[in-house]
Amino acid sequence: MTTSPPEGLENSLDMLFSTDPEQLSDEQFTQIILAFRAKRETWLLSEGKPAKAKKASTAVAAPTQLSLEDLNL
Amino acid sequence: MSDFLPAEEFLSTNSSFVDGIQIAWDSTSLGAAKRCLRYYDFSIRQGLRRKSEALPLTFGILFHKGREIYDKLRAAGADHDNAQREMVKAILRQTWDRTAGAPILPKASDGVGDNNRNRETLIRALIWHTENFIDDPCQTLILEDGRPAVELSFRFDVSDFLLCGHLDKVVTFGETQWVQDYKTTTTTLSSQFFDKFSPDNQMSLYALAARVVFRTHAQGVMVDGIQSAVGFTRFARGFATRTDEFLSEWLADTRRHVETVKLASLSSHFPANDSACSIYGGCTFREICSKSPSVRKQFLTTHFEQRSWDPLVPR
Numbered sequence: 001m002t003t004s005p006p007e008g009l010e011n012s013l014d015m016l017f018s019t020d021p022e023q024l025s026d027e028q029f030t031q032i033i034l035a036f037r038a039k040r041e042t043w044l045l046s047e048g049k050p051a052k053a054k055k056a057s058t059a060v061a062a063p064t065q066l067s068l069e070d071l072n073l
Numbered sequence: 074m075s076d077f078l079p080a081e082e083f084l085s086t087n088s089s090f091v092d093g094i095q096i097a098w099d100s101t102s103l104g105a106a107k108r109c110l111r112y113y114d115f116s117i118r119q120g121l122r123r124k125s126e127a128l129p130l131t132f133g134i135l136f137h138k139g140r141e142i143y144d145k146l147r148a149a150g151a152d153h154d155n156a157q158r159e160m161v162k163a164i165l166r167q168t169w170d171r172t173a174g175a176p177i178l179p180k181a182s183d184g185v186g187d188n189n190r191n192r193e194t195l196i197r198a199l200i201w202h203t204e205n206f207i208d209d210p211c212q213t214l215i216l217e218d219g220r221p222a223v224e225l226s227f228r229f230d231v232s233d234f235l236l237c238g239h240l241d242k243v244v245t246f247g248e249t250q251w252v253q254d255y256k257t258t259t260t261t262l263s264s265q266f267f268d269k270f271s272p273d274n275q276m277s278l279y280a281l282a283a284r285v286v287f288r289t290h291a292q293g294v295m296v297d298g299i300q301s302a303v304g305f306t307r308f309a310r311g312f313a314t315r316t317d318e319f320l321s322e323w324l325a326d327t328r329r330h331v332e333t334v335k336l337a338s339l340s341s342h343f344p345a346n347d348s349a350c351s352i353y354g355g356c357t358f359r360e361i362c363s364k365s366p367s368v369r370k371q372f373l374t375t376h377f378e379q380r381s382w383d384p385l386v387p388r
Contacts, residue, residue, distance in 0.1 A: 017176065017193060021165040029162050033154075036200040043305045066151040068142065068159055 009035050077379045080118045088385045090118075094338050095331075097228065097235040099384035100275035103327060106334045107274060108353065113334065114343035115358050121377045123357050132178065132190040133257045136299065137241060139164045139199040140255060141224045144242065148213055148221035157203050161196060168192045188303045189259045198257070198299055198306045205308050211244035211253065211295065216287060226387045227286040231324065234331055237384045240279055241297075243289050251295040251312070252279045262298040267311030270296050277323040280315035 013035050016028055044050065077083075084090040089097040095117070105113040115121045139160045146156035168177050178195060179186035188194075214222040222244075228237035242253040254276070260266060270276045276294040283291035293314040300307040315323075337343050350359045360376075361369050 013193070020171070020174065021162065021169050022171075024162075024165070026158065026162075029158050029165075030154075032165075032196065033157055033161055033200055036197050037204060039197070040201050040204060066146050066149055066155055066159070068163055 009038065076374050077119065077121070080114070083120060083379065083381070084118060087381055087383045089383050093118075094335055095234075097237050097385045098327075098331065099236075099238040100278045101382065102384060103278065103330065104274045107330050109346035109349045109356070110334065110337050110343040111345040111362065112349070112356060112358060114337075115361075117382050118338075118343075120379045120381050121358075121373060122380055123376055124378050126357065128178070128187055128190055129257075132195060132301070133255075135164055135167065135178075135195055136198060136257050137224070137255055138167065139195075140202070140241070143199070143203055144213055144223045145221060148215070148223070153203070153207055157200065160199060160203070164196060164199060165192075168195065189301050190257075194301050194303075194306065198301055201306045202299060202308060211246045211251070214243040214245055214250060214289060222287065222289070225287060227282045228385070229282065229286050231328070233328075235385075236278060236282070236327075238275075238278060238282065239387075240283060240287075243283055243287060243291060244295065246295065250283075250289050250291045251293060252276075252283045252291050253295045253297055254279060255297045255299060257299045257301060259301055262300050262307060262309035264311075266298060267296055267309075267313075270294065270311065270313040272323075273313060276313040277315055277320060280313075281320045281324065284320075 013032065016024065016032050019028075081093060084093055089095055089102075095102065102113070102117045105116050142163050143156045143160040146159055147153070151159070169175075170177050176192045178190065178192040180191045180193070181188045216222050222240070223242050225240045225243070226237070227240065228235050240252050241255050244251055244253045258266065276296075280291055280293050283289045293312060296311045296313060298309045298311065300309075345362055347362075350356050350362065356362075361372050364372055
Protein backbone atom coordinates (compact mmCIF):
# COMPACT_ATOMS: atom_id res chain seq x y z
CA MET A 1 0.00 0.00 0.00
CA THR A 2 1.47 3.30 -1.04
CA THR A 3 0.52 6.59 0.48
CA SER A 4 0.81 10.15 -0.76
CA PRO A 5 1.87 12.36 2.10
CA PRO A 6 1.73 16.13 1.67
CA GLU A 7 4.48 17.64 -0.46
CA GLY A 8 7.62 18.55 1.48
CA LEU A 9 6.69 16.32 4.41
CA GLU A 10 9.33 13.69 3.70
CA ASN A 11 12.13 16.24 3.38
CA SER A 12 11.07 17.94 6.58
CA LEU A 13 10.93 14.62 8.44
CA ASP A 14 14.28 13.52 7.03
CA MET A 15 15.84 16.71 8.33
CA LEU A 16 14.29 16.37 11.78
CA PHE A 17 15.25 12.69 12.03
CA SER A 18 18.86 13.38 11.13
CA THR A 19 19.21 16.06 13.82
CA ASP A 20 20.45 15.36 17.34
CA PRO A 21 17.18 15.35 19.32
CA GLU A 22 18.84 17.39 22.06
CA GLN A 23 18.94 20.22 19.53
CA LEU A 24 15.25 19.99 18.64
CA SER A 25 12.75 22.41 20.14
CA ASP A 26 9.33 21.47 21.49
CA GLU A 27 7.90 23.03 18.34
CA GLN A 28 9.97 20.69 16.19
CA PHE A 29 8.86 17.64 18.20
CA THR A 30 5.30 18.80 17.60
CA GLN A 31 6.08 19.13 13.86
CA ILE A 32 7.14 15.49 13.80
CA ILE A 33 3.89 14.45 15.48
CA LEU A 34 1.79 16.53 13.10
CA ALA A 35 3.62 15.07 10.10
CA PHE A 36 2.90 11.51 11.24
CA ARG A 37 -0.71 12.38 12.02
CA ALA A 38 -1.04 13.71 8.47
CA LYS A 39 0.53 10.54 7.06
CA ARG A 40 -1.92 8.47 9.10
CA GLU A 41 -4.92 10.37 7.79
CA THR A 42 -3.65 9.92 4.24
CA TRP A 43 -3.20 6.19 4.82
CA LEU A 44 -6.59 5.78 6.46
CA LEU A 45 -8.25 7.49 3.50
CA SER A 46 -6.35 5.23 1.09
CA GLU A 47 -7.76 2.27 3.06
CA GLY A 48 -11.25 3.70 2.73
CA LYS A 49 -11.50 4.41 6.44
CA PRO A 50 -12.40 7.74 8.00
CA ALA A 51 -9.72 9.28 10.20
CA LYS A 52 -11.37 8.66 13.55
CA ALA A 53 -8.87 10.37 15.80
CA LYS A 54 -9.22 13.99 16.74
CA LYS A 55 -8.07 16.66 14.29
CA ALA A 56 -4.38 17.41 14.43
CA SER A 57 -3.73 20.49 16.47
CA THR A 58 -1.32 23.09 15.16
CA ALA A 59 -0.72 24.59 18.60
CA VAL A 60 2.51 23.98 20.47
CA ALA A 61 1.72 22.58 23.89
CA ALA A 62 1.81 25.01 26.79
CA PRO A 63 5.08 24.91 28.79
CA THR A 64 3.35 24.24 32.13
CA GLN A 65 2.42 20.67 31.26
CA LEU A 66 3.91 17.42 32.55
CA SER A 67 7.30 16.17 31.45
CA LEU A 68 9.25 12.95 31.88
CA GLU A 69 10.94 14.34 34.99
CA ASP A 70 7.55 14.51 36.70
CA LEU A 71 7.17 10.76 36.38
CA ASN A 72 10.30 9.59 38.18
CA LEU A 73 10.61 6.70 35.69
CA MET B 74 34.97 -20.79 21.35
CA SER B 75 37.48 -18.35 22.77
CA ASP B 76 35.06 -15.39 22.64
CA PHE B 77 32.44 -17.08 24.81
CA LEU B 78 32.65 -17.87 28.49
CA PRO B 79 31.87 -21.47 29.47
CA ALA B 80 28.36 -21.91 30.93
CA GLU B 81 29.56 -22.41 34.54
CA GLU B 82 31.56 -19.17 34.53
CA PHE B 83 28.93 -17.30 32.56
CA LEU B 84 26.17 -18.33 35.00
CA SER B 85 28.15 -17.32 38.08
CA THR B 86 27.11 -13.69 37.49
CA ASN B 87 23.47 -14.53 36.74
CA SER B 88 21.32 -14.10 39.87
CA SER B 89 18.65 -16.46 38.53
CA PHE B 90 21.01 -19.41 38.81
CA VAL B 91 22.41 -21.09 41.92
CA ASP B 92 25.11 -23.70 41.36
CA GLY B 93 24.10 -23.96 37.71
CA ILE B 94 20.43 -24.58 38.52
CA GLN B 95 17.87 -21.99 37.46
CA ILE B 96 15.77 -20.83 40.42
CA ALA B 97 13.92 -17.88 38.84
CA TRP B 98 11.98 -18.41 35.64
CA ASP B 99 10.40 -15.97 33.22
CA SER B 100 8.38 -16.72 30.11
CA THR B 101 11.44 -16.59 27.85
CA SER B 102 13.45 -19.14 29.79
CA LEU B 103 10.42 -21.35 30.43
CA GLY B 104 9.51 -21.24 26.76
CA ALA B 105 13.06 -22.18 25.81
CA ALA B 106 13.05 -25.15 28.18
CA LYS B 107 9.66 -26.41 27.01
CA ARG B 108 10.73 -26.13 23.39
CA CYS B 109 14.02 -28.01 23.44
CA LEU B 110 16.57 -28.59 26.21
CA ARG B 111 19.49 -27.93 23.89
CA TYR B 112 17.86 -24.69 22.78
CA TYR B 113 17.51 -23.80 26.49
CA ASP B 114 21.18 -24.58 27.09
CA PHE B 115 22.31 -22.47 24.14
CA SER B 116 19.97 -19.50 24.56
CA ILE B 117 19.54 -19.20 28.34
CA ARG B 118 22.42 -20.95 30.09
CA GLN B 119 25.07 -19.91 27.57
CA GLY B 120 23.24 -16.70 26.57
CA LEU B 121 23.86 -17.21 22.87
CA ARG B 122 21.88 -14.98 20.57
CA ARG B 123 22.13 -14.58 16.82
CA LYS B 124 23.61 -11.17 16.13
CA SER B 125 20.81 -10.24 13.72
CA GLU B 126 18.16 -10.97 16.37
CA ALA B 127 18.91 -7.73 18.17
CA LEU B 128 16.83 -5.54 15.86
CA PRO B 129 13.31 -6.94 16.47
CA LEU B 130 14.04 -7.09 20.19
CA THR B 131 15.24 -3.49 20.34
CA PHE B 132 12.28 -2.28 18.29
CA GLY B 133 9.84 -4.06 20.61
CA ILE B 134 11.52 -2.82 23.79
CA LEU B 135 11.48 0.77 22.57
CA PHE B 136 7.83 0.53 21.57
CA HIS B 137 7.03 -0.70 25.08
CA LYS B 138 9.08 2.11 26.59
CA GLY B 139 7.26 4.73 24.55
CA ARG B 140 3.84 3.39 25.48
CA GLU B 141 4.86 3.25 29.13
CA ILE B 142 5.79 6.94 29.07
CA TYR B 143 2.54 7.89 27.34
CA ASP B 144 0.36 5.78 29.65
CA LYS B 145 2.02 7.01 32.83
CA LEU B 146 1.75 10.64 31.77
CA ARG B 147 -1.93 10.21 30.89
CA ALA B 148 -2.54 8.49 34.24
CA ALA B 149 -0.79 11.43 35.96
CA GLY B 150 -3.18 13.89 34.30
CA ALA B 151 -1.36 14.94 31.11
CA ASP B 152 -3.48 15.46 28.02
CA HIS B 153 -2.97 13.51 24.80
CA ASP B 154 -0.81 16.12 23.03
CA ASN B 155 1.43 16.59 26.06
CA ALA B 156 1.91 12.87 26.65
CA GLN B 157 2.51 12.18 22.96
CA ARG B 158 5.16 14.90 22.67
CA GLU B 159 7.05 13.70 25.76
CA MET B 160 6.90 10.13 24.45
CA VAL B 161 8.32 11.15 21.05
CA LYS B 162 10.99 13.29 22.66
CA ALA B 163 12.14 10.47 24.95
CA ILE B 164 12.22 7.78 22.25
CA LEU B 165 14.01 10.01 19.73
CA ARG B 166 16.65 10.69 22.38
CA GLN B 167 16.98 6.99 23.23
CA THR B 168 17.47 6.14 19.56
CA TRP B 169 20.25 8.66 18.95
CA ASP B 170 23.85 7.55 19.28
CA ARG B 171 25.55 10.70 20.59
CA THR B 172 29.01 9.25 20.11
CA ALA B 173 28.42 8.49 16.46
CA GLY B 174 26.21 11.54 15.94
CA ALA B 175 23.73 9.33 14.14
CA PRO B 176 20.50 7.49 14.86
CA ILE B 177 20.29 3.83 15.82
CA LEU B 178 17.72 1.63 14.03
CA PRO B 179 18.60 2.92 10.54
CA LYS B 180 16.60 2.31 7.37
CA ALA B 181 17.90 -0.38 5.03
CA SER B 182 20.97 0.82 3.20
CA ASP B 183 24.18 -0.91 2.17
CA GLY B 184 23.08 -4.15 3.80
CA VAL B 185 22.49 -2.50 7.18
CA GLY B 186 19.16 -1.57 8.73
CA ASP B 187 15.59 -2.53 8.06
CA ASN B 188 12.74 -0.88 6.19
CA ASN B 189 10.02 -2.32 8.45
CA ARG B 190 11.69 -1.75 11.80
CA ASN B 191 13.66 1.48 11.96
CA ARG B 192 13.64 4.73 13.90
CA GLU B 193 10.97 6.34 11.73
CA THR B 194 8.63 3.35 11.72
CA LEU B 195 9.08 3.13 15.50
CA ILE B 196 8.03 6.75 16.03
CA ARG B 197 5.24 6.28 13.48
CA ALA B 198 4.00 3.18 15.32
CA LEU B 199 3.90 5.07 18.63
CA ILE B 200 2.14 8.12 17.23
CA TRP B 201 -0.36 6.13 15.18
CA HIS B 202 -1.04 3.75 18.07
CA THR B 203 -1.72 6.56 20.53
CA GLU B 204 -3.89 8.29 17.91
CA ASN B 205 -5.77 5.10 17.09
CA PHE B 206 -6.55 4.40 20.75
CA ILE B 207 -7.06 7.99 21.88
CA ASP B 208 -10.59 7.07 22.98
CA ASP B 209 -9.60 3.59 24.03
CA PRO B 210 -12.44 1.62 25.63
CA CYS B 211 -9.70 -0.12 27.62
CA GLN B 212 -8.77 1.94 30.65
CA THR B 213 -5.54 1.43 32.59
CA LEU B 214 -6.36 -0.24 35.90
CA ILE B 215 -5.32 1.73 38.99
CA LEU B 216 -3.91 -0.64 41.61
CA GLU B 217 -4.90 -0.60 45.28
CA ASP B 218 -1.75 1.39 46.10
CA GLY B 219 -2.72 4.10 43.59
CA ARG B 220 -0.18 3.17 40.88
CA PRO B 221 -1.33 2.79 37.30
CA ALA B 222 -0.98 -0.86 36.29
CA VAL B 223 1.66 -0.18 33.62
CA GLU B 224 4.99 -2.01 33.16
CA LEU B 225 4.62 -4.08 36.30
CA SER B 226 7.52 -6.30 37.29
CA PHE B 227 6.44 -9.37 39.22
CA ARG B 228 7.92 -12.35 40.97
CA PHE B 229 6.23 -14.99 43.08
CA ASP B 230 7.27 -18.16 44.81
CA VAL B 231 5.74 -21.43 43.71
CA SER B 232 7.44 -23.35 46.55
CA ASP B 233 10.63 -24.58 44.89
CA PHE B 234 11.30 -21.84 42.33
CA LEU B 235 10.26 -18.31 41.41
CA LEU B 236 8.14 -17.18 38.49
CA CYS B 237 8.86 -13.66 37.32
CA GLY B 238 8.41 -11.23 34.45
CA HIS B 239 6.86 -7.95 33.39
CA LEU B 240 3.28 -7.09 32.48
CA ASP B 241 2.84 -4.32 29.92
CA LYS B 242 -0.45 -3.18 31.38
CA VAL B 243 -3.62 -4.32 33.12
CA VAL B 244 -6.80 -2.76 31.77
CA THR B 245 -10.50 -2.71 32.39
CA PHE B 246 -12.63 -3.38 29.33
CA GLY B 247 -16.30 -2.96 30.12
CA GLU B 248 -16.89 -5.04 33.23
CA THR B 249 -13.83 -7.22 32.65
CA GLN B 250 -10.12 -6.97 33.39
CA TRP B 251 -7.32 -8.07 31.09
CA VAL B 252 -3.56 -8.07 30.95
CA GLN B 253 -2.67 -6.12 27.82
CA ASP B 254 0.44 -7.19 25.96
CA TYR B 255 1.95 -5.37 22.99
CA LYS B 256 3.25 -7.56 20.19
CA THR B 257 5.15 -5.81 17.42
CA THR B 258 5.45 -7.81 14.22
CA THR B 259 6.06 -7.46 10.52
CA THR B 260 3.49 -10.13 9.68
CA THR B 261 -0.21 -9.65 8.92
CA LEU B 262 -2.51 -9.44 11.95
CA SER B 263 -4.75 -12.29 10.85
CA SER B 264 -6.65 -14.77 13.03
CA GLN B 265 -3.62 -17.05 12.67
CA PHE B 266 -1.50 -14.42 14.38
CA PHE B 267 -3.81 -14.35 17.41
CA ASP B 268 -4.52 -18.09 17.50
CA LYS B 269 -0.93 -18.78 18.45
CA PHE B 270 -1.45 -17.21 21.88
CA SER B 271 -3.84 -19.95 23.07
CA PRO B 272 -2.29 -22.01 24.43
CA ASP B 273 0.87 -20.01 24.97
CA ASN B 274 3.40 -20.13 27.79
CA GLN B 275 3.89 -16.36 28.10
CA MET B 276 0.20 -15.50 28.11
CA SER B 277 -0.56 -18.15 30.73
CA LEU B 278 2.20 -16.87 33.01
CA TYR B 279 0.96 -13.28 32.64
CA ALA B 280 -2.65 -14.23 33.37
CA LEU B 281 -1.52 -16.13 36.46
CA ALA B 282 0.68 -13.26 37.68
CA ALA B 283 -2.10 -10.71 37.23
CA ARG B 284 -4.32 -12.76 39.52
CA VAL B 285 -1.76 -13.94 42.08
CA VAL B 286 0.54 -10.92 42.41
CA PHE B 287 -1.64 -7.96 41.55
CA ARG B 288 -4.93 -9.42 42.81
CA THR B 289 -6.82 -8.49 39.67
CA HIS B 290 -9.63 -10.48 38.10
CA ALA B 291 -7.87 -10.68 34.74
CA GLN B 292 -9.70 -13.06 32.44
CA GLY B 293 -6.59 -13.53 30.35
CA VAL B 294 -4.50 -11.45 28.00
CA MET B 295 -5.62 -8.95 25.42
CA VAL B 296 -2.96 -9.15 22.71
CA ASP B 297 -2.42 -5.72 21.20
CA GLY B 298 -0.92 -6.46 17.78
CA ILE B 299 1.17 -3.81 16.02
CA GLN B 300 2.11 -4.59 12.43
CA SER B 301 5.00 -2.45 11.23
CA ALA B 302 5.23 -2.31 7.44
CA VAL B 303 7.15 -0.03 5.11
CA GLY B 304 4.28 2.36 4.37
CA PHE B 305 1.91 1.89 7.30
CA THR B 306 1.38 0.58 10.82
CA ARG B 307 -1.74 -1.48 11.43
CA PHE B 308 -3.31 -2.48 14.73
CA ALA B 309 -5.61 -5.27 15.86
CA ARG B 310 -6.48 -6.87 19.19
CA GLY B 311 -7.20 -10.46 20.12
CA PHE B 312 -8.10 -12.22 23.36
CA ALA B 313 -6.31 -15.12 25.04
CA THR B 314 -8.69 -16.23 27.78
CA ARG B 315 -7.46 -18.31 30.73
CA THR B 316 -9.67 -20.04 33.32
CA ASP B 317 -8.46 -20.94 36.84
CA GLU B 318 -8.60 -24.60 35.91
CA PHE B 319 -6.49 -23.99 32.81
CA LEU B 320 -3.90 -22.08 34.84
CA SER B 321 -3.73 -24.82 37.50
CA GLU B 322 -2.91 -27.31 34.79
CA TRP B 323 -0.34 -24.93 33.29
CA LEU B 324 1.38 -24.53 36.65
CA ALA B 325 1.47 -28.29 37.24
CA ASP B 326 2.99 -28.79 33.79
CA THR B 327 5.47 -26.01 34.42
CA ARG B 328 6.66 -27.64 37.66
CA ARG B 329 7.35 -30.83 35.73
CA HIS B 330 9.26 -28.97 33.03
CA VAL B 331 11.38 -27.17 35.63
CA GLU B 332 12.14 -30.51 37.32
CA THR B 333 13.23 -31.92 33.96
CA VAL B 334 15.58 -28.97 33.43
CA LYS B 335 17.03 -29.43 36.91
CA LEU B 336 17.86 -33.06 36.13
CA ALA B 337 19.42 -32.03 32.81
CA SER B 338 21.46 -29.33 34.53
CA LEU B 339 22.75 -31.72 37.20
CA SER B 340 23.92 -34.15 34.53
CA SER B 341 25.03 -31.39 32.10
CA HIS B 342 23.14 -33.20 29.39
CA PHE B 343 20.64 -31.16 27.41
CA PRO B 344 19.18 -33.42 24.73
CA ALA B 345 17.95 -31.85 21.50
CA ASN B 346 14.28 -32.11 20.59
CA ASP B 347 14.80 -32.70 16.89
CA SER B 348 11.05 -32.62 16.29
CA ALA B 349 11.05 -28.91 17.10
CA CYS B 350 13.78 -27.76 14.70
CA SER B 351 11.38 -26.65 11.97
CA ILE B 352 8.61 -25.12 14.05
CA TYR B 353 8.62 -21.61 15.55
CA GLY B 354 9.61 -20.38 12.09
CA GLY B 355 12.70 -22.59 12.19
CA CYS B 356 15.03 -22.74 15.18
CA THR B 357 17.80 -20.16 15.23
CA PHE B 358 20.25 -22.92 16.19
CA ARG B 359 19.17 -25.38 13.49
CA GLU B 360 22.21 -24.60 11.37
CA ILE B 361 24.45 -25.22 14.40
CA CYS B 362 22.80 -28.48 15.44
CA SER B 363 23.04 -29.77 11.87
CA LYS B 364 26.85 -29.69 12.14
CA SER B 365 28.94 -32.38 13.66
CA PRO B 366 29.37 -31.67 17.43
CA SER B 367 33.12 -31.05 17.20
CA VAL B 368 32.75 -28.13 14.72
CA ARG B 369 29.71 -26.40 16.24
CA LYS B 370 31.71 -23.96 18.35
CA GLN B 371 33.40 -22.31 15.41
CA PHE B 372 30.03 -21.74 13.70
CA LEU B 373 28.60 -20.29 16.91
CA THR B 374 31.35 -17.69 17.26
CA THR B 375 30.77 -16.46 13.72
CA HIS B 376 27.05 -15.76 13.94
CA PHE B 377 26.23 -15.52 17.64
CA GLU B 378 27.04 -13.28 20.56
CA GLN B 379 26.82 -13.98 24.28
CA ARG B 380 24.51 -11.87 26.42
CA SER B 381 23.16 -12.76 29.84
CA TRP B 382 19.44 -13.40 30.24
CA ASP B 383 18.61 -12.84 33.91
CA PRO B 384 14.88 -12.92 34.74
CA LEU B 385 15.55 -11.34 38.14
CA VAL B 386 16.91 -8.11 36.68
CA PRO B 387 14.01 -5.64 36.70
CA ARG B 388 13.30 -3.58 33.60
